[in-house]
Structure formats: C-alpha cells, structure tokens
Amino acid sequence: MLRSMYAGISGMKNFQTKLDVIGNNIANVNTTGYKKANVTFQDLMSQTTTGAQGATATRGGVNATQVGLGSQLGTISNIHTQGFQQVTNNPLDLTIEGDGMFVLQEQGGTTYYTRAGNFYLDDNGAIVNPNGLYLQGANGNITIPTDAQSFSIQTDGTINYIDAAGATQEAGQITLASFSNPAGLVKDGSNLYLDSPNAGYNGTVTPEQNGAASIISGSLEMSNVDLSEEFTEMITAQRGFQANTRIITTSDEILQELVNLKR
Template sequence: MLRSMYAGISGMKNSQTKLDVIGNNIANVNTSGFKKGRVTFQDMMSQTTSGAQGPTDARGGVNAAQVGLGSQLGTIDNIHTQGFRQVSNNPLDLALEGDGMFVLQDENDATFYTRAGNFYLDDSGDIVNPDGYYLMGMNEARINLPETAQSFSIQTDGTVNYIDGAGVTVVAGQIALASFSNPAGLQKAGSNLFLDSPNAGLADAWVTPETQGSASIISGSLEMSNVDLSEEFTEMITAQRSFQANTRIITTSDEILQELVNLKR
C-alpha cells in the first residue's frame, strides 16, 4: 500500500484531536478560572532510502534521502496565562492577579488547586467552593466566619477580617496560595480543579499572597477563562482545512491504486 495513505490517516487523526481541544476551549469560554489547551504535532520517523555520505577526494558529499511517514501528537499543553477580570461586587468572589492558585481540601484532606474564585459560606461559616471543598488559610487552617460576624472583608494580601457583635474587628485568618514553577504540569481534575503532578514543580503550598512573587487577591471580582474566541475560530479553520487536505491525500492515493488495479484489464 502507498505510504501517503497512512500519512494522510495520521494527519486526519491529529486534526481531529486538535478539533477536540478547540471544542473544549470554546465550551469553557465562560468558565471561571479555566485555562485553555493547545495541541502541538511532531513528524513521525522517516524511512531512509539512502544514507548521507561525506565528501571524498574524488567527489563531494551526498545528503540522505528520506521519506516521512506522517505526523504524530506532540503535546497537549495547558496555557496558564492570566484571564480577564469580571467585577461582580460579591465579597466572596476572589480573583488572583498574578501567579499562584487557591488551595482547597475536601473532607478527606485531599488537596486540590484552582484559579476559580467563586466561593461561598456553608452552614458552619467555613468558606467553601461550589463542591463544598474548604478554602485553606495559612498554617493549613480553614477560614471560618462565626454567626456573630456582622460584616467581613478580604484584603489583597488574603487577610479575612470580620466585625463581631461588639463592633470589634477580628482577623478570621489569611488565605494561602500555592506556588508552582511549572503550572502547565498540573493535571486537570474537572470542576475547575487541578491536581499536583511530578512535573508541576510545587514550590510551596502555603504562600502568603503578595509575597515571594505570588498573586494579589481581588475581592468582588472573578478571573474568567483565558480563551480567546477569535484565536480559537482561526485555529478551528486551520484544523478543518488540514483534515480536508489529508482526506484528499487518501482519495488521491486510492485513485492511484485503482489505476494500478486496472492495468490488468
């Protein structure tokens, strides 16, 4: 069979993977804290028909002759650029301006990380995310606002203050951030959550905001998705044309095979 046919198949499969990633990006264009994906490709091994030869006294050098066998998936990257900020005026909507991620823990003390800052108060006064995971403060402490709290505020350095029944300002805790040298190495766990991985480079899971190059916390705002629709639609067009071109390679190869079959007639 013709090598071009198998090369075309590999190109079609890769174009489909790229369209899958683009579709996921567009589906999450309004998801708080979402980080877009990107696909890169690599060429597959090439078949060498003749090797390279160095120059001699009698003649010059000869380059290798190689035929490529198609393309393969290189990487599917998570792009952790800053998303735009949407003002909500809800004091429990928190946006990160800079590097870092919120630290969450579930009832089993499993740790998750997120950039989605839409938090709520549960019945006990703990600050939680939509799945009920606790927003963690410094010293691995939960942040709790008692029933006697008249009002509260969250500062840019993560300090949570509230006014008690006597009108005294009390510090409820300080929100902690996690610092990663390679946030693209985090694994997506769904529900706007990320998990640590051996390649994420967790530098410190309990960083004070606005220190060590970590982000500031903006209360009353949400960081939205970093998906750019114009970029995604452009990439969708290129992926579609790539798919069509690879199908044309397959149909052309099929026509050549048909001509070979018809030689016997």
C-alpha cells in the same frame, strides 16, 4: 500500499484531536478560571532510502534521502495566562492577580488547586467552593463566625470580620500555592487541578509578600480563551483535515489505476 495513505490517516487523526481541544476551549469560554489548551504536532519516523555519505578525495558528500511517514501528536499544553476580571461586587468572589493557585482540601483528604475564586459560606461559616471543598489559609480551614455582622477580604488575603460586639477580628489569611510549571498540573474537572511530578510545587506563599500575587475581592477571573483565535485555529484544522482526506482519495485513485492495469 502507498505510504501517502497512511500519512494522510495519521494527519486526519491529529487534526481530529486538535478540533476536540478547540471545541473544549470554546465550550469553556465563560468558565471561571478556565485555562485554554494548545495542541502541537510532531513528525513520525522517516524511511531512509539512501543514507548520507561524507566527502571523499574524488567526490563530494551526499545527503540522505528520506520519506516521511506522517505526523503524530506532540503535546496538549495548558496555557496559564491571566484571564480578564469580571466585577461581581460579591466579597467572596476572589481573583488572583499574578501567579499562584487557591488551595482547596477535603477534610483530611485530597488537596486540590484552582484559579476559580467563586466561594461561599457553608452553614458552619467555613469558606468553601461550589463542590464543598474548604479554602485553605495559613492555619487550615478559614471560618467566619455565623454571628459576624460583616466581613472583608484584603489584597494580602487577610479576612477580617466584625463580631457581635462590634469589634474587628481576624478569621485567617488565605495562602496561595506556587508552581514553577503550572502547565504540568493535571486537570481533574470542576475547575480543579491536581499536583503532578512535573508541576514543580514550591509550597504555599503569602499574598503580596516577596513578589507574590495579590487577591482582589469582588471580582472573578474568567476564562483566558480568545474566541477569534479559536475560530481561526478551527478553520486551519478543518482545512488540514480536508487536505489529508484528499491525500487518501488521491492515493486510492492511484491504487485503482494499478488494479485496472490488468484489464
């Protein structure tokens, strides 16, 4: 069979994957803390019909003759650039300005990481995310007494509140997880990430210390998806898919001509 037909099939599969990723990016254009994904391709092995030859005393060198056998999926990378800030004026809506991730934890269970800073107070006054995971501070879960009159969150992550007697108290300080390669984190759904061997976890850091990121209260970091870029990529992926279908159609016509030689 023609090698071009199999090359076209591999191209169609790859562009379908690219369209899947683009569709997911567009679907999450308004998702809090979402980080867009990017697809790259690689060529498959090439069939060598003539090997390379070095120069001799009487004749110069000859390059190898190779025919490519299509393409394959290279990477699907998460791009952790900063998303734009949306002001909400809700003190429990937090934006990380810089690198780092919020640390969330089930009680005595799995640790998660996120850039989505939409938090709430549960019935015990603990700060939790929409899934009920506890926001972690320097001393574990952060809890604001239920009889507190008001509270505020500083840019260094310190949470202060006014108690029933009118005195200012500190509820705790938010810490951020540091990763040398945040693109290596594994998406777990619900705006959550899990650590992986390639994420380069460097432990937790205190906001605004030693160049660490700051925390902005009253705003949310939105998705970093650029719709104009995604639509452009979608058009090129669609055209690439169409071109590969044309390769298959043309290869099929050639095979049909070979079959018709018998007549």
